[in-house]
Amino acid sequence: MQNKKTIFICCGTGCQANGSMKIYQAMLKAISGLNLDVEVIPDIKKTGCHGLCQKGPLVHIAPKEITYIHVKTADVPEIIERSIIKDEVIDRLLYFDKQQNAKVQSKSDWTFEKKQYRIALRHCGGIANDSIDDYIDKGGYQGLEKVLKTMTPEEVIDVIKKSGLRGRGGGGFPTGLKWTFAAKAQGDVKYVICNGDEGDPGAFMDRSIMEGDPHTVLEGMAICGYAIGANQGFLYIRDEYGLAVENMRKAIADAHSKGLLGKNICDSGFAFDAEVVRGGGAFVCGEETSLIHSIEGSTGEPTPKPPFPANQGLWGKPTIINNVETWANVPVIINKGADWFAAIGSEKSKGTKVFALVGKINNTGLVEVPMGIKLREIIYDIGGGVGKNRKFKAVQTGGPSGGCIPESKLDLPIDYDSLIAEGSMMGSGGMIVIDDRTCMVEFARYYLKFLSEESCGKCVPCREGIKSMLKILTDICEGRGQAGDIELLEEIGAMVKANSLCGLGKTAPNPVLSNIANFRDEFEAHINDKRCPAGVCKNLTKLYIDSKVCIGCGLCVKSCPVGAISGEKKQPHVLDEEKCIKCSSCRERCAVDAVRVR
Amino acid sequence: MQIIINGKTYAANPGEKILDVARRNRVEIPTLCHSEALPGLASCRLCMVEVHEGGRTQEVAACTYPVTDGMEVVTDSEMITAKRKILLALYNLIAPDSERIKGLMARYHVEPFDRLQADAENKCILCGLCVKACEELGTNAISTLFRGTKKKIGTAFEQPAAECIGCGSCASVCPTQAIEMTEADGKRTIWDKTFELLRCQDCGEYYTTPEALAHVRQKLGDTVGNIEELELCDYCKSRRAAEKLKNGLRLNELFDATVK
């Protein structure tokens, strides 16, 4: 059927929250109500995440390649009428691309997409996430078949090693090397674990992969099972990720029914099974030793390494634990070869990385880029620049373990090593863009507060060090900072990094230390001048209206909840500092930026 | 196998930890949560040392880091001592009244933080030794409650625990004497639960609770669970053992087992 049309409706969690399921249903209904012309067969699939969540719900029509954004149920009849029955494009629903200064018909031509390179997310948004047939149609499970029929376990590990793949869960440990350790470790029983705990606030790439392309994860794990000699896998999935759990369970069942999991896979004699375990609900449960204890049924607290899981992991057996995104790369590497993969990326970081681009940026969503791309390209070309035409201040990577990178470093090609050299981290791939109205002291405090709640509390440097650092930072933000505080934060921070038992503590001071390194003047302004330059810390903020700039529009008067602003129409207004509660509503509202921080 | 600590070479055995070799040779490395009977907690982080191994330098916890042939360990470099001081100053905030911590502060010339307020009420450093001791006994009466900065040690729901046998093992392993155990009028109170005390068959002093004695008997089983030495206090037990040894009866191995 040559004229077969396909309508893709994004049903990832982000779009679902925006009502995409209703659109899906409306679409089904509208189509079934029509006496369909044979040439038009809308094939509605439930797909995983497209990436540009902020523009959702997204509807994509193939083969004409039309992408509609912000679709509402009310738009459904018009879409059917004009774009399915006829072949027209509805201009009003197209994406306006700022960089191109034009409406763009297909998402593949969005500037947002052009600098991206999709490996891990290759299927997300392109296949039905509940259909194993779709995955197989796209070449799925060919990697597994290839290793089982034509490769020895050593050859598999060799390919992964040569590809240069490094762990996408944060640390960036070479995946092939880790597999070698487990392959060499003694023991008949070995395990493979997928780390789907994704605790980094703001990151959601693992969820998107598990929801949108569950089979790629299973295939990756089965390939590893063959390579190291393991027959059982566990998928440890964050408890809040209901849809990921559901899709993954269905994927396991479907793979079983096709003989791609279970005994004697592809008549090779190799057996591999997988099971979903729901997460323990704490950030630290994503740390590999905690995660293993959590699966074993004991408290999800870290234990010292060595022993490393590859030698002595789950129930004391050699265990490979990799991140969701790492797994998603494995089948592609097997299919396309190590050289193909190693040609993408920078010298020491190969392939791509998925980032969750959020914060004060025009295009938010998941982006997958080749390693070595410049931060500037991500933020300005893909992200469309800082929102509301504000000034860029910094970009935070690595979540609670990472740090902020200032404007001066925007041309940094990003990979594991360059980010660490800047006092940050790749982390799981959260990327938060910060504008000049963010206080860097308060921002560091936010992460420390998170960590003080999430530290398991087992070891003293982390538990007590974070507590003391948080106390000092809170003092600074509230106007009680003292001379010497910055140095004390640095000293305690260095100790916490060195002495803590697990990765949580070992990286916990990063947000504070990197902000001190890059924005020391802001800390000093808080401590010495009792002033918050960004106008965020209330005790240290005084607002005023610049009479030379104010046009007297009166918007600020309406926005002020305490009536602190007065003035005649078209005359400069005045802000009563005594009454002002520093909520900054007026500042947000003012169109000419007349509300200033003293 | 040999390792070098602070420039001197020492013999080591595969499987040993750095701390084992150091302690055997009287090389000083401070610890709070380490107990030879209950090793591996690694929570106090005071035993950090600098390790040079395979061309790499790392700071590791001596209590859990395994030795490798030819590794070089430094216990008192600037890198280590500066952080040890900061860590001890933090300990002083959590448990300022603990004699053990006061001693360590003096030993390593640590000035308290004047910028941060100490928690005068508290003595517990949450090292977890008590919980581990109770687990090891198989009683599991206490555990850690909550997480992170709210963490504490206690019985389930902070109510007197049916599992507690009043043996006092937790209090005796505690490095900072943080667990309150009081004895008066032939009664012992610990974790909000009061126990009768039994008298030693030799000297007549109070020495344990009937629940603890029953627990030991049950664990030892029929073979040795009935020996009369179980009804003696530690002092009289070792006195008798010494006498028997003098008499050529090598029963001390058995006593070791019963004391455990």
Ligand SMILES: Cc1cc2nc3c(=O)[nH]c(=O)nc-3n(C[C@H](O)[C@H](O)[C@H](O)COP(=O)(O)O)c2cc1C
């Ligand atoms: C506090 C903490 C939280 C972590 N959370 C996660 C997580 O949510 N997901 C993840 O894949 N790795 C997480 N990690 C990293 C894991 O310990 C482990 O290194 C990773 O799963 C290994 O997989 P990879 O080599 O594929 O990255 C965390 C580490 C720490 C210290």
Ligand code: SF4
């Ligand atoms: S570093 Fe923090 S999270 Fe990790 S074991 Fe220590 S207290 Fe727990």
